[in-house]
Amino acid sequence: KRQALYACSTCTPPGAEPAGICLACSYECHGTHRLFELYTKRNFRCDCGNSKFKNLQCKLLPEKGKVNSGNKYNDNFYGLYCTCKRPYPDPEDEIPDEMIQCIVCEDWFHGRHLGAVPPESGDFHEMVCQACMNHCHFLWAYASQLAVSKKASDIPPLTKANSLEDEGIVLKVEESEEQKKEIKKESGVEHQDTKEEKQLEQFNEPSTSSGYYSKFLPKFLVEIAETTSEFSFCKLKELQRKPFVKKDTATFWPSNWRSKLCTCEDCLKMYSELEVQFLTDECDTVLAYENKGTSDQETERRDPLMDTLNSMNRVQQVELICEYNDLKTELTDYLRRFADEGTVVKREDIQHFFEEFQSRKRRRTNRMQYYCS
Incomplete structure (x- = not known):
C-alpha cells in the first residue's frame, strides 16, 4: 500500500x-x-x-x-513543498520550522503555514491540511470530538480560590443523586418517583433483545434486527446534529481517530466519491508502515540455521554447520569484491556464485575416499 x-x-x-x-x-x-x-x-x-x-x-x-x-x-x-512552494531544506529560509505531512494530499507543510499552531509533536499522529479539510468537509463534525488541540496545561491555572467570583462568573453546582433523594424524602415525593421509575423501566424493556421481542420473536430474527440497526446507524449524522465550528485551518488527530469514522453505507459512498476511502484503513497510516518495517526486521533477525539444527540429530548438525561455515566464508569473500569496486550486486551475480559453489562442492565430494573398518 x-x-x-x-x-x-x-x-x-x-x-x-x-x-x-x-x-x-x-x-x-x-x-x-x-x-x-x-x-x-x-x-x-x-x-x-x-x-x-x-x-x-x-x-x-x-x-x-x-x-x-x-x-x-x-x-x-x-522538490517544492507547502503552500509557499519552496524547497526543503530552504537555503533562503532562516526560520527553523518543522515540516508536517498531510495524510490526505500527502504534501508537506511548514508548521507556521497551517493556519493554526500545531500541538506538540508527541500529542498528535496525523494532520489534515486546510485545503483537504475544505475538500473533506465532513471531518469538521468529527474534529470537535476527536481532533487534538493545545493541552489544557497550556491554559493558565486559577491562582485564587475566589478568582471566578471576582470576575463575576457564577458556576452552577449540580446536586448529587444522594442529595436529590434526601430532598425528595423530606418533601414526601420519593415513593411516587420510585413508582414512576419502575413504570418507565417496564415501558423501555421491550426495546431490548432480552425483553419483549425475545418473548415473541425467534432469537435469530432479533439478531438480524440488531445487526441491521447497527449498520444503518450513522455516526456522522449523529455528530452533525450537534453544534460544531468550521475553521480555515488544518486539524491534528490522535493515533486511533480513523477507527472512529462511520462506516455505514452512505458514508462509504461519500468516501468513494471524495476519493478518500483510505481514511477508514488504519493500515494506511505512516505509523503502520513504519511498524511493519520494524516487524519485518525482527523476523529477519531470527536465525533459520538454529531452527533447522534443532530438528536434526548430532551427526546431521555437525555436517550442516560445516556446510554453512563454508558457504558463509565463500559468499562473504565474493560480495566483498563488489563492495571494494562500488558496484551493485545483481541477480545474475548471485546465481553465478551458487552455481560455482555447487560445482566446487561436487568436486570435493568426488575426491573423498571411504574406508570400511
Missing part, C-alpha cells in the same frame, strides 16, 4: 512530466543522478523506465506500461 519514493531531477527536471521511482531503482537505475526523497506515498507504482523517461530503460523491470494512471503527483516531485 505504501512505499518509499524518490524523484530524479536529472531525468525529470522542472518542466518535464513529474515521475517517482522506488528505492531499488534509485540505486540500480539512478545511482549517479540527482535525487530527492519524497518519503512515502500510498498506492504508487514506480515510473522508472516508462514514457515519462525518454532515454532510460529500467534495469530491474524493462517491460513496463507506458504510464501508471493510478499515480497522483504534486509539486513535491519537483
